[in-house]
Amino acid sequence: MIFLFMTDNFYTEFLTLICFLLFLITSFININNKESINRLIYLSNLLFFSIVNFLYYNYISSINTSYLGQVTSLLLAVLLFSYFVISILYFEFIRLRLVFIPFFIVLVLFKYLTFLDHGSSESTLSLFKNKYLLFHIFSSLFAYSVLTISAISSFSVYIKSRFLKRIKFNSILINFLPSLHQSEILTIRFLYLTMFFLFSSIISGLIFHLAQYETFYSFFNYKVSLSIFSFFLIILFLIYRMIRGCSSFTTFKLVLLSYLFINIAYFGIKILEI
Numbered sequence: 001m002i003f004l005f006m007t008d009n010f011y012t013e014f015l016t017l018i019c020f021l022l023f024l025i026t027s028f029i030n031i032n033n034k035e036s037i038n039r040l041i042y043l044s045n046l047l048f049f050s051i052v053n054f055l056y057y058n059y060i061s062s063i064n065t066s067y068l069g070q071v072t073s074l075l076l077a078v079l080l081f082s083y084f085v086i087s088i089l090y091f092e093f094i095r096l097r098l099v100f101i102p103f104f105i106v107l108v109l110f111k112y113l114t115f116l117d118h119g120s121s122e123s124t125l126s127l128f129k130n131k132y133l134l135f136h137i138f139s140s141l142f143a144y145s146v147l148t149i150s151a152i153s154s155f156s157v158y159i160k161s162r163f164l165k166r167i168k169f170n171s172i173l174i175n176f177l178p179s180l181h182q183s184e185i186l187t188i189r190f191l192y193l194t195m196f197f198l199f200s201s202i203i204s205g206l207i208f209h210l211a212q213y214e215t216f217y218s219f220f221n222y223k224v225s226l227s228i229f230s231f232f233l234i235i236l237f238l239i240y241r242m243i244r245g246c247s248s249f250t251t252f253k254l255v256l257l258s259y260l261f262i263n264i265a266y267f268g269i270k271i272l273e274i
Contacts, residue, residue: 022045050077056073073111079144093153096156099152103152136208139200140266143200148259156183158248161249191237202227223266226265227262227265230261
């Protein structure tokens with residue numbers, strides 16, 4: 001069955017793989033300023049790759065693929081498009097592109113691994129017919145995407161601050177990572193966005209659950225509980241930071257912890273079910 005699926009969709013999979021490799025290659029080009037032609041090439045390729053992934057999701061949602069595979073494909077498309085928009089708004093953010101590469105590689109590999117789970121596509125397609133659940137799905141995807149960006153931005157702050165005094169690393173860090181100040185600003189802004197999308201996801205999920213079952217019973221499962229925990233963890237951290245302030249390392253640990261909980265909530269149990 002797996003071999004048949006790979007055979008029937010060989011050209012589609014091959015096209016997405018070629019687009020991803022092209023995206024990886026353009027990530028290594030030198031981008032020094034906003035007017036650089038290399039910046040235009042990179043952003044164009046990033047937009048093209050995100051569109052390809054949206055089309056890829058639209059294609060696999062019409063065939064018999066797993067729920068987790070479809071959600072992962074949609075997540076990749078949403079994350080790429082979010083990354084594209086933010087890169088246009090913040091030039092410094094483009095300098096995080098090399099830090100993003102390992103994450104994109106893992107996500108693409110995970111996307112292919114999820115096709116080992118042979119779920120029915122009919123149940124997945126029906127999910128998008130309800131406006132509350134549709135809003136819940138996209139707010140969840142944006143929450144995960146923005147928190148991913150915040151985690152990577154925070155990681156760049158940690159790396160740059162850790163090796164700032166090591167002269168042999170200075171040129172590499174200056175050329176390929178944003179400034180410490182700019183990275184910290186991006187990290188905190190994305191945490192606020194994460195808080196907004198997480199809250200929207202929880203509320204819309206609650207509204208959908210009440211409309212479907214007319215009771216709170218079974219709403220607070222592991223996914224909702226971990227999402228709520230991450231939401232309050234981010235709120236408490238932002239309040240503490242405004243009152244007392246905190247180091248870049250503390251911020252990195254908090255963001256990493258929140259990111260861990262969200263990954264367990266979104267993917268952890270589903271992976272064990274494959």
